[in-house]
Amino acid sequence: MPAVTTEPKSREDQVMDAYVRVIREPLEEKYEDKWEEDNYWAAVEAFKVEVKEIGFEDPFEVLSKHRLTSFDQIHDKLKAGPPACFREGWKCSMIGTKLDTTALVAPLEHVNGPKYNGEERIVVLDFWATWCPPCVRAGPEMSELSEKYAGRVAIVGINNESIFAEREHDVAKVQTFLETNKAGFRYTIYVDTPEGHARESVYKKSEYRAIPCVVVVVDGVVLFVGEPGNEFKAVLEEALAVVAAKEE
Incomplete structure (x- = not known):
């Protein structure tokens, strides 16, 4: 059986993969009182290094296309955590109400x-x-x-x-x-x-x-x-x- 070949990822896709792997995934469950301030900024520095290795001086050449505009904005979003509807135990307040x-x-x-x-x-x-x-x-x-x-x-x-x-x-x-x-x-x-x-x-x-x-x-x-x-x-x-x- 011939080997399966896949197209190499674009540099922009590599940046987004790095963002998810280095910043978002390690910290997305650390919101509110579980927030780890030092670990966030350490992850940012590690991400910057990786982005330069990929070939971008400014990560926001890519991140801005995904509505990510600054590391402070990303910080605030992750620290606040997901909307209530994506948290365990959420129940919609409309359940049981009438709807015509x-x-x-x-x-x-x-x-x-x-x-x-x-x-x-x-x-x-x-x-x-x-x-x-x-x-x-x-x-x-x-x-x-x-x-x-x-x-x-x-x-x-x-x-x-x-x-x-x-x-x-x-x-x-x-x-x-x-x-x-x-x-x-x-x-x-x-x-x-x-x-x-x-x-x-x-x-x-x-x-x-x-x-x-x-x-x-x-x-x-x-x-x-x-x-x-x-x-x-x-x-x-x-x-x-x-x-x-x-x-x-």
Whole structure:
């Protein structure tokens, strides 16, 4: 069998790899009262040396492209720690509250798949953006779920390109993306309003701070908020079983 060859990493990728390995990973769990001030600045000096060996005098030629603007900024971010939603034991405050998904979707612009009519007892709201690689990777799985549970679960994608920072509101651009990626995006998708109706009334209130973000609503009550991973799938399966038992 011939040997597998891989392309050598670019110098910029090498810098980012060094940043993760030398600074971020050793200190990302040392936030708040566990913070190690001396170790942080020692890591910075070691990182600077490695960056020069890679071929950059100024690390921020690369880091600034990833919204890292100074070692003080990185220091403050790591010391503060991750948002509450990424810490062990976090529970979304929206769990157990009522949510009218039909009213939520009504002002949004429908761009893909069948329109949401509110008939399903289980609704999955999928917040995403075209510029988000994990969202793009999740598209095919959302499509498969919408087909697998058609008539039982409504998978409703909500696109908002400005979910974190202001971007141009361009529905046609989203439609072009969906047409280009139609094999992976086969489910119902709406584009949020320019003012961010769904973003403000659900996503921000959930205090979850990443996308893709799924919100599972059963009989008008929020059951789960988080990433579309294993926990989401377990919650969805449980919701299907509970609804099926009630219908017997």
